Amino acid sequence: MATRLYLMRHGHVHNPTNILYGRLPGFRLSELGIQQAQAAGEWLADKPIKAIYSSPMERARQTASIVAQRQDALSPQIDERILEVLTPYEGRPIAELAAAGWDLYSGNEPPYESPEMALERVLDFMAHIAAAHNNESVVAVAHGDILVFPWLYAQGVEPDALMKDRLIEYALPVDYPATASIMTFELDGPPREALPKVRYDCPY
Numbered sequence: 001m002a003t004r005l006y007l008m009r010h011g012h013v014h015n016p017t018n019i020l021y022g023r024l025p026g027f028r029l030s031e032l033g034i035q036q037a038q039a040a041g042e043w044l045a046d047k048p049i050k051a052i053y054s055s056p057m058e059r060a061r062q063t064a065s066i067v068a069q070r071q072d073a074l075s076p077q078i079d080e081r082i083l084e085v086l087t088p089y090e091g092r093p094i095a096e097l098a099a100a101g102w103d104l105y106s107g108n109e110p111p112y113e114s115p116e117m118a119l120e121r122v123l124d125f126m127a128h129i130a131a132a133h134n135n136e137s138v139v140a141v142a143h144g145d146i147l148v149f150p151w152l153y154a155q156g157v158e159p160d161a162l163m164k165d166r167l168i169e170y171a172l173p174v175d176y177p178a179t180a181s182i183m184t185f186e187l188d189g190p191p192r193e194a195l196p197k198v199r200y201d202c203p204y
Contacts, residue, residue: 002135002186002187002188003129003130003134003137003138003188004136004138005126005129006047006049006137007082007146007183008040008067008140008142008180008181009143009177009182010037010057010063010143010179011029011030011034011036011059011066012032012033012179012180013027013030013059014027018095019090019094020087020092020097022090023057023086024091025058026058027059029059029062033062033063033179033180036179036180036204037067037180039203040063040203040204041066041068041069042203043201044067044139045070047137048136048137049137050137051133051139052067052071052074052138052140053076053078053079053125053138053140054078054140055078055143056078056083057083060082060143061078061141063141067141079140081121081122081125081128082122082141083142084142084143084145085146086112087105088112089104101164101165102164102165103164114161115149118145118149118159119158119159122146122150123192126187127191127192130187130189131190145164148164148167148177150198151167151177154185154195173200177200178202180202182200182201182203183198183199183200183201184199184201185198186198
């Protein structure tokens, strides 16, 4: 039996100025986001979850706390490896970024991340989960690209910034992971040694 990682995106965010919030503080779930997180909690309620992890961002912590309400005696653990990507475009209008195909990476230099850098820390997290939770089921609440890059990796391709504009070509059944959607990764050991199997679900 493989370790099962339910890697989910946080719920919808209150963002009245329609900017890329990235790692900016103060962005919490909207009422819709709370409802989405509750639906995800219902979807996960009958799963034998042994641990819940969360990105440090407020929206992820809120989502994880709502999911944890349906899991007896589990408190979310913060893990920096599933933090939102670090980009120079924080605070820019969403319409501007959408017009550019959501490429937040081309030309980035440290400390800003490339897709490969973000993927490496997610793979480190997955390797930890496979070792610490052998044959168990775990939930982790993260962010859109933190789901996208391991999805691409599981398809046997190295992520590229422009792939985000055509994810359906890489077996994702939607254009981009919905808020509070869940990717279920089956980990047969460290992901760098064996590609995980993955499935996408939206619980609402």
